[in-house]
Amino acid sequence: MPCACDSFRVVVAFALAASQFPAQAANWPMLGGGPDRAHLSTDALPARTVARQWASAVGGKMEAGPVAADKTIFVAGNDRRLTALDAKKGGVLWRFVAGGAISAEPALADGLVVVATKDGEVTALAAFDGKKRWQVKLAGGVVASPLVRDGRVYLGSVDQFLYALDLKTGKQVWRYRAKDYKYGGIYAAPAADAERIYVGAKNGVLHAISRDDGQLAWQAELGSSLYGAPALAGGRVYQGSYDRNVYALQADNGNILWRTELDDWPQGTPVPVGDMLYVCSRGGVLYGLSLADGRIVWQMPLGGEVRHSPSVGSNSIGVVATLDGRLIGVDLERRRIAWEEKLGGSGTFGGPAISNGEILVTTLEGVVSVWH
Numbered sequence: 001m002p003c004a005c006d007s008f009r010v011v012v013a014f015a016l017a018a019s020q021f022p023a024q025a026a027n028w029p030m031l032g033g034g035p036d037r038a039h040l041s042t043d044a045l046p047a048r049t050v051a052r053q054w055a056s057a058v059g060g061k062m063e064a065g066p067v068a069a070d071k072t073i074f075v076a077g078n079d080r081r082l083t084a085l086d087a088k089k090g091g092v093l094w095r096f097v098a099g100g101a102i103s104a105e106p107a108l109a110d111g112l113v114v115v116a117t118k119d120g121e122v123t124a125l126a127a128f129d130g131k132k133r134w135q136v137k138l139a140g141g142v143v144a145s146p147l148v149r150d151g152r153v154y155l156g157s158v159d160q161f162l163y164a165l166d167l168k169t170g171k172q173v174w175r176y177r178a179k180d181y182k183y184g185g186i187y188a189a190p191a192a193d194a195e196r197i198y199v200g201a202k203n204g205v206l207h208a209i210s211r212d213d214g215q216l217a218w219q220a221e222l223g224s225s226l227y228g229a230p231a232l233a234g235g236r237v238y239q240g241s242y243d244r245n246v247y248a249l250q251a252d253n254g255n256i257l258w259r260t261e262l263d264d265w266p267q268g269t270p271v272p273v274g275d276m277l278y279v280c281s282r283g284g285v286l287y288g289l290s291l292a293d294g295r296i297v298w299q300m301p302l303g304g305e306v307r308h309s310p311s312v313g314s315n316s317i318g319v320v321a322t323l324d325g326r327l328i329g330v331d332l333e334r335r336r337i338a339w340e341e342k343l344g345g346s347g348t349f350g351g352p353a354i355s356n357g358e359i360l361v362t363t364l365e366g367v368v369s370v371w372h
Contacts, residue, residue, distance in 0.1 A: 045313030065350025156186025174214030200226025240266025268309030308351030323347035
C-alpha cells in the first residue's frame with residue numbers, strides 16, 4: 001500500500017505539471033530513449049494490429065535492448081559483438097568485437113556509439129562505419145547502460161564508482177564513489193537532468209551527483225537493491241527497488257514523497273505518462289499508479305514474466321515483451337490489451353525501442369526484429 005510522508009500534501013495542480021514528461025525524438029539513442037530515461041516517443045504506435053517487418057538472427061545471447069539513430073539499429077550481446085544493422089531491411093552494416101561480454105545497451109551521440117563491457121572496457125566508435133575513436137579500461141566491470149549528455153559519458157561500475165568521461169577523448173573528467181559493501185557497486189544505469197546525475201547502488205542508496213564536479217548533492221536510503229535506472233519528470237525522481245516498492249522523491253533534495261508496494265520486484269524504470277506512472281513487476285503485472293500519491297489506480301496481469309520497462313508511444317500505446325516470447329501492445333488510456341504477437345524462440349530481457357514509428361526488439365537468443 002502507498003505510504004505518503006507527513007510533509008507531503010497532494011496538490012493536483014502540481015501533480016499535473018509534474019506529469020508533463022518530455023517525449024523523446026523519433027530516434028532512440030540510448031536506454032529509455034534519452035538521458036531522463038523517459039521510455040516515451042513522439043511517434044504513435046499501432047493501436048489495433050502489428051506486423052513484423054523483418055527479423056535478423058545476429059547471434060549471441062542478448063540481455064540488452066536495441067538503440068537506434070539515423071536509420072541504423074545497434075545491438076550488443078554476451079558474444080562480445082556490437083552490431084550495426086540497416087533499419088529498413090536488417091542487413092549487417094558493420095560489427096565490432098569488444099574485449100568482454102556486453103550486457104547493456106550502447107549509447108549514441110554526436111556521431112559516436114559508446115559501448116561498455118562486463119570487464120570494464122569502454123569504447124567509442126564512429127556510428128557510420130564502426131571505426132574506433134577511443135578506448136579506456138575502468139577498474140571494475142560495467143553491467144548497465146552508459147548515458148551521454150552534453151559532451152560527456154556517464155556510467156557506473158561494480159567497483160562502486162560513477163565515472164564521467166569526455167565524449168570526444170574518453171579522458172576521465174571526474175569519478176564519484178558510491179560507498180557500498182564488498183560485493184556491491186553500481187549495477188543500474190544513471191539518469192540525468194540539467195544539474196545532476198542520479199544513480200542507484202546495490203546497497204539500496206540512491207545518489208544525486210553534481211554534473212559539474214562530481215560532488216554529492218544528496219543521497220536517499222531506499223528499501224533494498226537498486227538495479228533499474230530512475231526516471232526524471234517534473235522535478236521528481238521515480239525509482240523501483242527490490243523491496244518491491246516504487247518510490248517518488250524530490251529531485252532537488254531527495255525527500256521521499258511516497259512509496260507503493262507491488263506484488264513483486266519492479267522491473268526497469270517507472271514511466272510517467274500524463275498523470276500516471278506505469279511500471280511492470282517481475283511477476284508480469286503492469287501497474288498504473290497515480291503520480292500524485294502513488295495510489296494503485298489499476299493493474300493488468302500480462303500472463304508472463306517481464307524484465308524491463310514499458311516503452312510508450314505518443315498515442316499512449318505501451319509495448320512490453322515477455323520472457324515467454326510475446327510482444328504485447330497495451331492501450332494505457334483504455335486499460336486493455338490492444339494487440340499481441342509471438343516473437344518466436346526465446347523471450348526478451350531488454351526493453352523494446354521505438355524509432356520512426358516502429359518497434360524494435362531483441363531476444364535472448366540474439367534475434368532482432370522490427371514491427372509496425
